[in-house]
Amino acid sequence: xxxxxxxxxxxxxxxxxxxxxxxxxxxxxxxxxxxxxxxxxxxxxxxxxxxxxxxxxxxxxxxxxxxxxxxxxxxxxxxxxxxxxxxxxx
Numbered sequence: 001x002x003x004x005x006x007x008x009x010x011x012x013x014x015x016x017x018x019x020x021x022x023x024x025x026x027x028x029x030x031x032x033x034x035x036x037x038x039x040x041x042x043x044x045x046x047x048x049x050x051x052x053x054x055x056x057x058x059x060x061x062x063x064x065x066x067x068x069x070x071x072x073x074x075x076x077x078x079x080x081x082x083x084x085x086x087x088x089x090x
């Protein structure tokens with residue numbers, strides 16, 4: 001379950017305006033992620049890579065991505081830092 005919380009934060013931790021979106025649906029995850037990326041000022045041309053990482057974490061495939069993310073979380077890195085690193089390593 002932690003991998004899914006890395007993919008999409010819990011309701012209370014999400015950006016404003018995303019509360020009615022369902023993260024169990026791919027379109028909901030995409031919109032939640034898009035709002036989060038826009039809020040961080042991530043350029044549009046980089047957002048597809050973040051969306052791909054979110055989908056990989058949600059699905060748990062490939063397992064190497066999940067394992068790396070969970071190790072970084074155990075080391076105390078923030079969700080933002082973890083996703084930035086996973087995108088950078090693509």
